[in-house]
Amino acid sequence: MTPRKLWTLVRVAATFGFLCGVWLLFSADNGWLSILAGASCAALIALASYDTFIDEHEAGKNMVFPRLLPALAYPARLVAAMYSSSFATLRTLMTGSAAPRVVHFRTRLKSDLARVVLAEAITFTPGTIVIDLDEDHLIVHWLNSTTRHSRRAGETVKGRLESIIGGMWV
Amino acid sequence: MSQALDAVNLARDLAGMALCAVASVFAIAGTLGMLLQKDPYTRLQASSLVGTTATFSVLLAALVTAPSVAIAARMVVIIAFFLISNPTTTHIIAKYAWNSGIAPRTAPRARKPGAKVAGDDDD
Known part of the structure; x- marks a missing residue:
């Protein structure tokens, strides 16, 4: 896997994780149906908007993710x-x-x-x-x-x- | 055990009251400052005492006096959003004033009377 593809994958995963966290926070529901619906929507939104959440040029260490x-x-x-x-x-x-x-x-x-x-x-x-x-x-x-x-x-x-x-x- | 719990509850109540008192002082001072200041930027500075410090103190008071962990967790979320939204709105107002060409009133000299304004020779 090229570094560019790996960074894209990290950006999608980070956006997905963040959106899932926000979903859990606001829904305050740990039922499997709620989590499935939230994760599905988070995955779709992450795939569509990861480039807006985290720019491609922010690939350096601790550019986006804090210590x-x-x-x-x-x-x-x-x-x-x-x-x-x-x-x-x-x-x-x-x-x-x-x-x-x-x-x-x-x-x-x-x-x-x-x-x-x-x-x-x-x-x-x-x-x-x-x-x-x-x-x-x-x-x-x-x-x-x-x-x-x-x-x-x-x-x-x-x-x-x-x-x-x-x-x-x- | 019961006495220790009572002591903790008393400390939480006192902390909550102290934070509300601090919030009241900043809210009154900020409102007075907003009425007394001359230009939008300094009024915005005065209002930040109300909008930031007083509000934050009230939220902190609500956090320390929260009756359950669930409510305390909600307060933490509200505070986190406040930390993001409050400076953003202040910045938007200041930027709108700046882009509208409203010139800020500036001090002719440094704060201490008689003190040399640093930068006079550097500019």
């Missing part, structure tokens, strides 16, 4: 970052000391999924909103700006989120 341990720790780290930013934003709003600015910077992350997760994480932490994400280039509205220099702004806004996400995907 397990960092992925398990990620939600707790994100929530900690969210509460930390929330208190900072609360203080800014109460004292009226906001210094809003739009900053542009790049991310070192290579995987499309990792970049999207980084953008989601930045927006999820109050005080920063990702306005646009184009390849590795992010445009962010930053409430408590301390610099206009793009690289320094990037280091401050991305904070530890980028290295945490970089631990899951490339």
